Amino acid sequence: MTIWDVLEPRFLAPLLAGIALTAACALLSVVIVLKRLAFIGQGITHAGFGGVGLAAFLALSGWWRDLTIFLFCIGTAVVIALLSRRGRVMIDTAIGILLVAAMGVGFLLDQLRIHLRGEGWYGTLTGGRHAPPTQWDAVLFGNILYLRPEDVWLAVGCAAAVAGLLALLHREIAFYAFDETVSRVFGVRTTLLHYLLLVMIAAIIVLCMKLLGLILVNALLIVPGAAAVLLSRRLSGVLIAAAVVGEIGMVGGYLAAFGIMGGRLPIGPMIVLILALLFAAALAFNRLRSARA
Amino acid sequence: MAEQHCCHQDHSAELASHHDGDAVCVDHVSFSYVPGVRILETVTMHIPRGTRLGIVGPNGGGKSTLLKLILGLLRPGAGRISVFGRSPSQACHAGMIGYVPQRHDVEITFPFNVAQVVRQGIVGRTGMFRRASDDDRRAVVQAMERVGIADLAAQPVGDLSGGQQQRVFLARALAARPQLLVLDEPLVGIDEVGQARFAQLMEEVHRAYGLTVLIVSHDLRAIVAGCDRVACLNRRLHFHDAPAGLTRNVLAEVFDHSLAGAGLGLGDLGP
Numbered sequence: 001m002t003i004w005d006v007l008e009p010r011f012l013a014p015l016l017a018g019i020a021l022t023a024a025c026a027l028l029s030v031v032i033v034l035k036r037l038a039f040i041g042q043g044i045t046h047a048g049f050g051g052v053g054l055a056a057f058l059a060l061s062g063w064w065r066d067l068t069i070f071l072f073c074i075g076t077a078v079v080i081a082l083l084s085r086r087g088r089v090m091i092d093t094a095i096g097i098l099l100v101a102a103m104g105v106g107f108l109l110d111q112l113r114i115h116l117r118g119e120g121w122y123g124t125l126t127g128g129r130h131a132p133p134t135q136w137d138a139v140l141f142g143n144i145l146y147l148r149p150e151d152v153w154l155a156v157g158c159a160a161a162v163a164g165l166l167a168l169l170h171r172e173i174a175f176y177a178f179d180e181t182v183s184r185v186f187g188v189r190t191t192l193l194h195y196l197l198l199v200m201i202a203a204i205i206v207l208c209m210k211l212l213g214l215i216l217v218n219a220l221l222i223v224p225g226a227a228a229v230l231l232s233r234r235l236s237g238v239l240i241a242a243a244v245v246g247e248i249g250m251v252g253g254y255l256a257a258f259g260i261m262g263g264r265l266p267i268g269p270m271i272v273l274i275l276a277l278l279f280a281a282a283l284a285f286n287r288l289r290s291a292r293a
Numbered sequence: 294m295a296e297q298h299c300c301h302q303d304h305s306a307e308l309a310s311h312h313d314g315d316a317v318c319v320d321h322v323s324f325s326y327v328p329g330v331r332i333l334e335t336v337t338m339h340i341p342r343g344t345r346l347g348i349v350g351p352n353g354g355g356k357s358t359l360l361k362l363i364l365g366l367l368r369p370g371a372g373r374i375s376v377f378g379r380s381p382s383q384a385c386h387a388g389m390i391g392y393v394p395q396r397h398d399v400e401i402t403f404p405f406n407v408a409q410v411v412r413q414g415i416v417g418r419t420g421m422f423r424r425a426s427d428d429d430r431r432a433v434v435q436a437m438e439r440v441g442i443a444d445l446a447a448q449p450v451g452d453l454s455g456g457q458q459q460r461v462f463l464a465r466a467l468a469a470r471p472q473l474l475v476l477d478e479p480l481v482g483i484d485e486v487g488q489a490r491f492a493q494l495m496e497e498v499h500r501a502y503g504l505t506v507l508i509v510s511h512d513l514r515a516i517v518a519g520c521d522r523v524a525c526l527n528r529r530l531h532f533h534d535a536p537a538g539l540t541r542n543v544l545a546e547v548f549d550h551s552l553a554g555a556g557l558g559l560g561d562l563g564p
Contacts (some may be wrong), residue, residue: 034403168421168422169422171412171416171419172416172421174409174413175416177403178403178405178410178413179394181366181394182392182394183413183416184366185364185365185366185390185392185475186385186388186391186392186413186416186418186469187385187386187416187417188416188417189421229404232404233404233449233451234404234406234449235404235406235409238404
């Protein structure tokens with residue numbers, strides 16, 4: 001394969017999905033970085049493992065599998081929020097516990113289904129279906145071959161919905177990220193915004209999973225925002241910079257994976273590597289500028 | 294002399310019912326974070342509309358807790374609080390409260406300029422998915438002109454001095470066109486000149502907007518001139534009256550005895 005093979009529809013479609021999701025991720029990442037939600041993002045992505053295991057246990061595939069993972073992510077996010085709400089448990093503690101619990105449950109359920117295969121009640125539960133063995137490396141690092149054509153349209157639609165919601169609510173979200181307590185006193189519905197953001201993050205994670213995998217999707221949810229706040233001090237500048245950094249990482253990583261070693265290298269890690277280099281460049285730029293000032 | 298002004302049972306019984314003329318009514322409120330350790334003990338006070346109340350007391354005396362209760366960020370363990378006859382959170386959602394938080398509570402590396410921060414004041418009032426009304430946008434411009442930061446509109450908030458940031462947050466609160474203005478330790482980290490300028494500004498704001506003002510401070514001297522009434526809080530309410538009635542004895546009761554005279558610089562007070 002050469003870099004020009006990207007122009008084939010079967011490779012162009014995932015790239016289109018990637019570009020759309022990256023735009024949504026980049027905007028979300030600015031909120032995540034400013035509101036310091038990076039660790040909760042980690043919690044939600046790892047909850048995805050629980051969802052993958054549960055879907056495998058119930059022998060679900062296609063949309064049902066995606067929905068199960070999505071709901072598992074949302075459920076975990078809600079439990080984290082409820083646990084930490086009353087101040088009884090610190091939020092990073094709650095995330096740390098649920099993160100590993102969800103992963104453990106996921107692997108356990110995935111193993112359990114193999115051992116339960118002969119049991120009658122299990123056959124009734126799954127309706128006699130058998131899920132194919134779980135491709136854990138694809139779950140971890142993504143595999144675009146798992147991307148179905150309809151996924152592309154779902155990704156584009158979801159990315160547009162997330163971007164649209166962020167645009168419509170940008171004043172509320174900016175205030176909420178700037179100072180949550182004060183924004184509540186000024187009449188901003190902070191609880192609603194918090195859950196809305198968690199739902200958006202969970203939806204994006206499930207969609208990005210096939211592209212980047214559950215571990216690497218965190219790069220798209222953090223790096224663009226983290227680099228952007230180093231590059232600009234204006235909100236509009238930060239949003240544009242985040243989108244540019246994200247898209248360079250996505251498109252660059254995609255092309256690099258095709259161009260280097262004849263397409264035998266995985267795309268997800270390539271994208272993450274480029275994003276990390278872009279962050280280093282942003283950091284250097286920031287240092288240079290403040291040294292000159 | 295001191296006895297007369299201390300807010301004991303006989304006095305509080307009279308205040309317990311809500312007066313229509315009250316902006317804030319705190320009625321026998323107690324609060325504890327940890328069971329058994331009371332931060333506030335049956336506190337009763339009211340703030341008549343259009344007046345300025347300063348709440349002073351030592352650190353850990355429950356000032357910030359009382360403030361959070363009035364802002365609806367905490368719920369009282371016992372007793373009742375009303376703000377313009379509503380619950381505190383209803384009053385917040387109705388945009389009745391303008392809040393100037395303590396300055397170190399704010400993340401200052403944010404990519405927001407002055408105008409964007411002041412505009413935050415009208416976000417709750419505008420409501421989700423709606424455009425700001427012309428009146429609200431005018432209120433933003435007026436608030437920036439009133440506190441003298443109109444020329445800083447495009448500056449990142451992080452670049453401003455402490456006193457300038459304080460004025461930005463005051464403008465944000467005024468842009469909300471509230472009926473009650475709440476300031477939490479507004480003078481912390483601001484030099485003497487800045488403090489004097491801020492006091493003068495508060496005087497102008499009070500006159501121009503006709504607001505009810507509630508200032509919380511650990512520094513009595515800094516706020517006493519700009520208040521119609523002072524409340525001294527150290528778990529209980531020890532004094533709640535015009536500042537002229539403050540005596541050394543009351544202060545000794547509220548603050549640590551050693552601080553009462555010397556640290557507060559209240560040399561002109563009576564015995």
